[in-house]
């Protein structure tokens with residue numbers, strides 16, 4: 001098989017897979033998962049036929065995928081792949097560019113610069129902000145907090161990149177009690193520790209209570225959220241930023257998906273005040289719907305980001321212009337800006353706003369139908385997240401298990417302020433009204449059976 005024939009055949013296989021998304025159960029069958037055992041074979045002694053290799057992957061792998069690319073997956077916060085983003089991903093795969101250095105890929109470095117400008121525009125962030133492309137919000141949180149650590153300690157006369165944290169001036173780190181685990185992980189990787197942080201009490205929606213902020217008596221980093229992973233709620237950024245800025249503290253925003261509300265005029269108000277922060281982390285693989293993996297770190301003063309991230313070596317040419325690897329932890333990496341560019345270039349401002357509004361409308365449709373049927377929606381559905389309880393914890397768990405086994409759609413579970421709840425996150429461009437109705441029919445049918 002020639003390379004050309006191989007790529008044409010894999011295109012056909014991919015098309016068949018994507019066409020099948022409409023029909024299939026969202027979660028693979030246990031037979032399909034059991035069949036994965038066939039992949040557990042000894043490493044072949046020599047080269048094999050490529051068609052056989054790809055055939056094996058498709059025939060065994062495709063049935064064992066979760067249909068997160070389709071319109072009826074509502075677990076975690078999961079986007080699909082916009083057509084333009086998927087197509088760009090294929091082309092970029094053929095290009096195989098290393099986006100770490102400008103000299104290794106003019107296209108990757110130029111497109112990243114263009115895309116950064118567009119992102120600041122749609123996310124309503126200040127024009128002076130710089131940024132970089134990473135694997136997701138976890139790495140974006142990590143990178144942003146490294147910039148924060150750099151800046152805060154530099155102000156104290158301490159070069160943390162050179163000297164490390166042993167003996168460094170103390171830094172207060174403040175998070176809301178509903179902080180995302182990835183942010184705690186980032187703090188632990190940076191030597192701040194998961195447990196020495198100050199956790200600020202939250203309200204019934206999971207928003208950090210500005211009135212409960214401790215006095216900022218030391219150099220401080222305050223981490224706030226745009227979009228709680230369960231409720232979708234936004235911390236009161238205006239109030240917190242005002243307090244933090246009076247104390248000279250750094251404000252970091254975990255806006256993995258919520259930050260995108262800024263791109264839809266109807267929801268933009270929710271993100272008011274977040275533009276006053278010093279750094280932001282967001283995902284492109286969630287609400288923007290580009291293929292995994294893709295996240296973005298933004299930093300108000302790019303010098304702090306570079307201060308934490310840049311490397312120099314004689315063989316790494318540097319010039320006057322932006323060197324992509326000076327803004328992120330990685331050196332070699334794939335050119336993530338390409339899919340983001342394709343997504344934004346194909347949607348335009350109104351297409352992006354429509355994507356945000358449409359998914360939020362779907363979430364509200366879920367919430368109103370479930371409420372009407374007598375079930376308890378636990379959160380204010382401000383964006384795309386719905387938490388629903390079907391009675392006591394045991395009953396709710398049975399409904400969730402029933403929904404997952406039924407396969408029409410997939411929703412996960414959570415514990416929300418003492419309640420067990422099913423999470424519905426509508427984050428995919430592919431979700432249609434028909435998908436929502438079909439999923440609601442299944443959820444209500446199963447809930448009715450379980451609550452008898």
Ligand SMILES: *Cc1c(COP(=O)(O)O)cnc(C)c1O
Pocket residue numbers: 077135136137138139180182183227228229254255256257283295
């Ligand atoms: C998803 C999420 C993260 C982690 O993002 P990854 O892309 O999985 O690394 C962090 N914070 C919030 C609020 C999230 O929703």
